[in-house]
Amino acid sequence: MTPRLRRLAPQLLTLIAVIALVTAYFPSFLSVELSDGRLVGSAIDVLKRGAPVALLAVGMTLVIATRGIDLSVGAVMAICGAASAWAITSGYGLAPALAIGLGAGVLCGLWNGLLVAVFGIQPIVATLILMVGGRGIAQMITEGRILTFSHEGFAFFGAGNVLAVPTPIVIWICTGIAFGLLVRRTALGLLIESIGINRPASALAGVNARVLLIAVYVASGLCAAIAGIIVTADIRGADANNVGLWLELDAILAVVIGGTSLLGGRFSIAASLLGALIIQTIDTGILLAGFPSEFNLVIKAGLVVVILVLQSPKLSPQLSRRLKRARGTGAPRDPKEATE
Amino acid sequence: MLLTVRDLTKTFPGTLALDNVRLDLAAGEVHALLGENGAGKSTLIKCLTGVHARDSGHIELDGQPISPTSTHDAQELGIGTVYQEVNLLPNLTVAENLTFGRQPTRLGLVSGRRMRADAEEMLAGYGLDQVNVSRELGSYSVAVQQIVAIARAVALSGKVLILDEPTASLDARETETLFKVVRDLRERGLGIIFISHFLDQVFSLSDRLTVLRNGRHIVTEKTPETNRVELIHHMLGHELVAAEHRHAARKGGANLLSFKGVGRRGKIEPFDLDVRAGEVIGLAGLLGSGRTETADVLFGRTPADQGEATDDAGKLNLSTPRTAIAEGFGYAPEDRKTDGIVADLSVRENIALAFQARRGWANPIPQAEQKRLAEDYIRKLDIRTSSAEKAVGDLSGGNQQKVVLARWLAMNPRFLILDEPTRGIDVGAHAEILKLIGELTDQGMSILLISSEFDELIAASDRIIVVRDRHHVSQLVGEEIDTDRIINAIAARDDAERAMS
Numbered sequence: 001m002t003p004r005l006r007r008l009a010p011q012l013l014t015l016i017a018v019i020a021l022v023t024a025y026f027p028s029f030l031s032v033e034l035s036d037g038r039l040v041g042s043a044i045d046v047l048k049r050g051a052p053v054a055l056l057a058v059g060m061t062l063v064i065a066t067r068g069i070d071l072s073v074g075a076v077m078a079i080c081g082a083a084s085a086w087a088i089t090s091g092y093g094l095a096p097a098l099a100i101g102l103g104a105g106v107l108c109g110l111w112n113g114l115l116v117a118v119f120g121i122q123p124i125v126a127t128l129i130l131m132v133g134g135r136g137i138a139q140m141i142t143e144g145r146i147l148t149f150s151h152e153g154f155a156f157f158g159a160g161n162v163l164a165v166p167t168p169i170v171i172w173i174c175t176g177i178a179f180g181l182l183v184r185r186t187a188l189g190l191l192i193e194s195i196g197i198n199r200p201a202s203a204l205a206g207v208n209a210r211v212l213l214i215a216v217y218v219a220s221g222l223c224a225a226i227a228g229i230i231v232t233a234d235i236r237g238a239d240a241n242n243v244g245l246w247l248e249l250d251a252i253l254a255v256v257i258g259g260t261s262l263l264g265g266r267f268s269i270a271a272s273l274l275g276a277l278i279i280q281t282i283d284t285g286i287l288l289a290g291f292p293s294e295f296n297l298v299i300k301a302g303l304v305v306v307i308l309v310l311q312s313p314k315l316s317p318q319l320s321r322r323l324k325r326a327r328g329t330g331a332p333r334d335p336k337e338a339t340e
Numbered sequence: 341m342l343l344t345v346r347d348l349t350k351t352f353p354g355t356l357a358l359d360n361v362r363l364d365l366a367a368g369e370v371h372a373l374l375g376e377n378g379a380g381k382s383t384l385i386k387c388l389t390g391v392h393a394r395d396s397g398h399i400e401l402d403g404q405p406i407s408p409t410s411t412h413d414a415q416e417l418g419i420g421t422v423y424q425e426v427n428l429l430p431n432l433t434v435a436e437n438l439t440f441g442r443q444p445t446r447l448g449l450v451s452g453r454r455m456r457a458d459a460e461e462m463l464a465g466y467g468l469d470q471v472n473v474s475r476e477l478g479s480y481s482v483a484v485q486q487i488v489a490i491a492r493a494v495a496l497s498g499k500v501l502i503l504d505e506p507t508a509s510l511d512a513r514e515t516e517t518l519f520k521v522v523r524d525l526r527e528r529g530l531g532i533i534f535i536s537h538f539l540d541q542v543f544s545l546s547d548r549l550t551v552l553r554n555g556r557h558i559v560t561e562k563t564p565e566t567n568r569v570e571l572i573h574h575m576l577g578h579e580l581v582a583a584e585h586r587h588a589a590r591k592g593g594a595n596l597l598s599f600k601g602v603g604r605r606g607k608i609e610p611f612d613l614d615v616r617a618g619e620v621i622g623l624a625g626l627l628g629s630g631r632t633e634t635a636d637v638l639f640g641r642t643p644a645d646q647g648e649a650t651d652d653a654g655k656l657n658l659s660t661p662r663t664a665i666a667e668g669f670g671y672a673p674e675d676r677k678t679d680g681i682v683a684d685l686s687v688r689e690n691i692a693l694a695f696q697a698r699r700g701w702a703n704p705i706p707q708a709e710q711k712r713l714a715e716d717y718i719r720k721l722d723i724r725t726s727s728a729e730k731a732v733g734d735l736s737g738g739n740q741q742k743v744v745l746a747r748w749l750a751m752n753p754r755f756l757i758l759d760e761p762t763r764g765i766d767v768g769a770h771a772e773i774l775k776l777i778g779e780l781t782d783q784g785m786s787i788l789l790i791s792s793e794f795d796e797l798i799a800a801s802d803r804i805i806v807v808r809d810r811h812h813v814s815q816l817v818g819e820e821i822d823t824d825r826i827i828n829a830i831a832a833r834d835d836a837e838r839a840m841s
Contacts, residue, residue, distance in 0.1 A: 186701050187700075187705070198683065201679050205694040206661055265684045
């Protein structure tokens with residue numbers, strides 16, 4: 001257990017620091033109350049609003065671990081939200097609507113996976129196609145309108161509560177745990193890391209890189225679908241133009257803050273989830289601290305830069321070397337060093 | 341002399357890459373430059389073309405001392421280079437490639453018509469009449485691209501042309517086309533430095549040749565006045581130690597695998613190979629002769645496009661490494677850094693990798709089992725690491741090689757291919773790996789051993805197959821195995837070749 005805690009230490013410390021900073025400006029940030037049978041408070045708000053980025057970060061972590069990237073997740077959220085909203089308004093009922101939404105996400109992931117793994121298109125280009133086209137598909141599904149509905153069963157996934165905890169929080173935590181168990185209790189995690197670090201060597205060792213690559217993009221599509229359903233359910237309508245807009249960038253940032261290298265290899269879903277929470281805490285904290293809203297993006301960017309520079313191996317080579325030794329594994333290597 | 345190199349010395353941290361090397365190149369001459377890997381050929385070329393600055397020595401071109409500071413500078417002086425991998429831009433048109441960097445302009449804009457006219461003029465006389473200069477370079481064969489690269493180099497430089505393994509990716513007919521171009525250029529008075537691993541080509545094309553070894557000038561001779569055996573002795577610098585043969589060829593051992601007419605176009609000509617249980621088959625040949633290509637075809641890395649492989653149970657599927665592994669094959673590749681180890685993964689994970697891939701993702705090897713496996717092989721192969729959890733990239737070369745071996749031994753393959761298993765590792769580890777090969781075959785494993793070191797091949801192999809120019813040309817068994825015979829087989833040209841079986 002200790003090696004895992006050490007792996008998460010930088011992210012945990014950063015999260016604590018960010019929370020401390022926000023609390024300094026807004027003392028009641030951490031206070032949580034029970035009202036009307038549900039938990040309320042700023043911290044709960046962070047956990048709930050952070051759900052989409054947290055979910056995207058789960059899938060994105062796996063994709064980035066293979067040395068890829070998935071720019072399409074924001075658009076996939078829009079497609080899946082629109083598809084399930086369309087199903088609800090067309091009277092298909094709850095279960096079919098969820099199935100259609102999730103199925104659309106899987107299809108989107110399959111498309112990305114095929115382009116990357118079978119046709120060998122660079123991931124950034126392959127997923128850019130769906131990033132641009134996907135929002136168009138979503139707009140076609142909603143016929144250019146905001147497709148609203150009133151369906152309490154469906155709205156539960158965005159606005160409901162499970163044992164006083166908002167549903168989105170339960171969903172992202174469960175999804176994170178499920179994926180974490182899936183990759184670490186099977187050999188998927190090892191095989192994904194292996195193709196991310198050295199695909200030719202892995203292929204010679206018999207690792208089926210093609211199938212694994214498709215699988216991670218499908219996982220990313222599925223996570224985006226869950227995120228899209230939550231957002232759509234929360235606002236009780238599918239807004240093809242704005243659902244998930246730019247969220248792919250927050251998701252990538254969450255993974256990077258989580259310490260997974262864009263060069264692929266070692267990954268940690270838990271660290272990416274902490275990264276997502278750090279980003280959401282900053283977002284919410286800036287609002288709570290009462291800065292004028294036009295300051296938001298600049299302050300966020302500034303804090304992210306500080307975090308990344310503090311984590312960079314250049315600035316703290318000794319720290320990262322110590323961490324590396326503690327983990328007993330290689331930190332993301334300088335490519336020069338790797339090839340010697 | 342057109343080009344004169346004297347006392348050229350170049351050091352890199354820790355190595356003396358060139359040690360007082362000399363070279364003379366006359367106008368109207370094709371001068372072959374020979375040597376094994378690490379002999380200093382590339383460094384010499386890079387000093388001539390301004391990629392490296394020399395430490396000391398003189399280079400004279402047309403009697404004038406020169407010190408090129410960049411490839412551009414060298415081109416301006418008159419020295420052009422064409423590499424094995426065409427270093428042009430395949431996504432630009434032929435004309436754009438030819439005129440790149442000095443496109444004719446009209447009113448400050450590139451003039452397409454004049455550019456095409458210039459390009460056609462540059463290509464005239466190269467026998468490329470069918471080439472449309474407005475088409476993308478990448479749409480033509482590698483041979484045409486090579487010739488375009490030569491045309492560009494000649495037009496830009498015009499005195500000295502350096503051809504660095506230009507034929508490595510060409511087939512026989514394309515090579516002949518290229519040679520015709522080179523001979524024409526020789527008639528036109530260019531001095532041509534020709535680097536190739538194919539001795540046949542050296543003998544058919546060059547007027548003189550120079551052999552380098554370990555950064556030193558060994559010999560310069562007129563090509564017709566030398567012969568292959570002499571040349572190979574010069575290149576390998578053999579202190580002919582009478583290596584002890586490990587054991588007499590085994591008569592026992594049932595036939596395990598049969599390859600019939602297996603080959604792949606442009607990689608290795610079709611060959612037959614029978615593998616008996618528990619034998620070591622050595623594969624000897626010069627670099628680029630088809631050794632690694634044979635291994636790649638057998639393991640499905642570049643799958644065979646003809647022939648078939650069978651065992652007792654019938655046909656084998658060797659279309660990918662995965663299927664080859666399923667047939668009980670293993671392969672420790674030549675370049676262990678890029679194709680062998682997964683650097684950031686731990687020793688334990690690297691050892692378990694092939695086994696895990698074989699079991700499938702849903703059936704993980706329990707941690708305890710992985711640990712036991714890793715500890716087991718760390719002990720058996722004496723892998724020097726502080727722990728099984730250390731990243732493999734942090735180990736020394738010899739220990740990395742042992743980790744790759746352990747990965748395959750954990751699979752208990754029936755046929756294991758080892759491509760240069762002892763390259764770049766220290767003497768101690770070297771002996772251990774050879775000892776291991778003996779033990780494995782005693783347990784019934786069959787091994788294909790590829791090595792540049794004849795002593796090693798002789799010590800370990802039951803029989804040795806010699807490859808030359810992408811053909812399996814000869815087989816030496818038992819008492820026939822010695823260094824001289826191997827060198828003769830590598831050197832032999834149209835001599836009566838021994839039948840393959």
